Amino acid sequence: MTKTENRPTILITNDDGFFAPGLRHLIRIIRPLGKIVVVSTEQPMSGMGHAITIKTPLRLKNVVKELDYEEYICNGTPVDCVKLGEQVVLKRNPDLVVSGINHGSNASVNIIYSGTMAAVIEACIDGIPAIGFSLDDYSLQADFSHLDAFIARIAETVLDKGLPDGVCLNVNLPKKSEEPIKGSRVCRQAHARWVESFDSRLDPRGADYHWLMGKFENDDKAPDTDVWALENNFVSIVPVKYDLTAYSQMELISGWKFDE
């Protein structure tokens, strides 16, 4: 694939499967912005985090091949989709990676379980500007119609300016309501968590099994957080980095005498 007319090459992926309405909506918004390659997952892959496939071989099916638009389906994880898109389909880095629109918020600690955002972080590790879009509505019938201008503007801004090294964007979008979206806010990740529980049952043979359940608990109500933004009908934009070093704690922990 060669770059013609200086149009950017944009890789689109997601974690809800190739048929997900959120992905289809994102493709419609992003398609006018460049030459598009879609590599999406065959199966829904929510909660796959940054998993990669190393024990089984990966398959990549080309399902659409038009001028400036190609679409592939991959049997792996969202991170596999990005790796295959770069290495096998494009054979070079695209100019932008966008992932989503996820059916469900990836605000706060959800980012760490999210396949949508893992794809974005993978692109970021490879030095590609990358944005994840998620709607604060889990329904597969969710209404995405109020988001188009915001998503297009954020993607165009990043195509224009790039992103700082080692930084990508986690964009969460408010659920459709009576009110129009108020605007966007650059936020930090709220310090919330899932309080787990399990729905434990007996199978017909009398052996127990457990379904993972959980309740999102947020005590961090500050107005500079992504959760606050969503609750107040703003688009939240969190700059995200993949260097997990807790720099602020290095001095403290260096003072502990592990060697004595």
Place this chain on the structure above:
Amino acid sequence: MTKTENRPTILITNDDGFFAPGLRHLIRIIRPLGKIVVVSTEQPMSGMGHAITIKTPLRLKNVVKELDYEEYICNGTPVDCVKLGEQVVLKRNPDLVVSGINHGSNASVNIIYSGTMAAVIEACIDGIPAIGFSLDDYSLQADFSHLDAFIARIAETVLDKGLPDGVCLNVNLPKKSEEPIKGSRVCRQAHARWVESFDSRLDPRGADYHWLMGKFENDDKAPDTDVWALENNFVSIVPVKYDLTAYSQMELISGWKFDE
């Protein structure tokens, strides 16, 4: 399970499967320090990142039940093991979670793909002091005998002092060599990455498939990094946080006019 004699309760997990020599070695080192619950994965789960199991039910087999020592095998991911250990086995938070000893380094960007470290980060989200141990040697026949004093001291220090809120430890241990380990260093994550490639083949029916390959490339040779520590025969201790917000970039990106 109740706490007797004020001995701490310690949850041990890993991502290489219940039979992995690294897990067995970690159990031997940690067992004298408290009441032990092991919840390990049934299958090797390397590269599973922070995946959780939501589409299929989880099974938990109790395989050992002795005074102050219980062992369970789980069909899910390392993160599932931690959730089940807390909620189904202990029904409360343990005093410490240790994960490993992973067969292979989790220094630098490896942390993001690592099931071993995902288990540690999950415990950290739940407010539990947690440490991941990984040996810079992928062999299942790796020699762990030079590590015992370091691992015990780090675990005892964390049991004694706790860890700051939202911070856990990523400990990587040098491969056995002629020289004794020089000591430990508190480090930052080296800014290295995997350069992917795929081994693409044709199956007997003529359809192509792809095996994920990759080469670790590190241009970050600074002596304050975890990779430098390992290469120079030091134990590396990286304080890790799960808040991925790139705080230093918030001002820059706030200046971009997404709403105009």
